[in-house]
Amino acid sequence: MSDAAPALTRDVFLGGTLGIWQPARGYRAATDPVLLAAAVAARPGQEVLELGCGAGVALLALGARVPDLVLCGVERQALYAELARRNARDNGLPARIETADITALPADLRQGFDHVLINPPYYPPTAPAATDSGRAAALREDTPLEIWLDTALRRLKPGGYLTVIHLAERLPDLLAAIGSRAGAVRVRPLTARAGRAAGRVLLQARKGARGPFQLLSPLILHLGDRHLADRDDFTPIAQAILRDGEALRWD
DSSP, X not given: OOSSOOOEEEEEEGGGTEEEEEESSSOOOOSHHHHHHHTOOOOTTOEEEEESOTTSHHHHHHHHHSTTXXXXXXXXXXXXXXXXXXXXXHTTOOEEEEEOOTTSOOGGGOSOXXXXXXXXXXXXXXXXXXXXXXXXHHHBOSSOHHHHHHHHHHHEEEEXXXXXXXXXXXXXXXXHHHTTXXXXXXXXXXXXXXXXOOOEXXXXXXXXXXXXXXXXXXXXXXXXXXXXXXXOOBOHHHHHHHTTOOOOOOO
């Protein structure tokens, strides 16, 4: 980002339930943070931490669905952290947003949370950098994936839940980083259309649990075998999550 104030847009999420300010150019949230929020099985009164919260879409989408949560977010890019604070205020959702790197969290965020959610950068540090520095910082894995997982697991209380969205090809890395520290792992593949390979996965694990691994049926996001018109073509279940704010089911 340049030193000048960037141009912003206010974009609608959850069918208009949330209005989110984000840069007109650079990293811009789309469906992934909404899917991540839908996958968090939080209950009113619980404490939630998002590492790398960006402009706050996932954290606030979760807060819009589940009332009376204690919402905390951490974002290392000052611009996006300030936008997350603004978005929380504008949407009437109290949230504490800290500007910090996940490797140097404030001491009072080292407590046990009921839920930690993460949407780590997707691409390795060797990937070509985006021309926009904010987009590059959001998408390139400067901090190794295992550190993201270690930090998240350390923040959970015993029995707390980790929820992650990432590329399907990184599932082995996710499982290796979790190791034996969490169990009852469930994975929901996400595929753009029926008959296609999964591009991303949602993963849920419970700290200290010993339940079996479950690979669930995929969530198919779009109808048909290709995009035919300039309009939404979400499947009914994707529509319910992305537009109506319903939870993603893990059964």
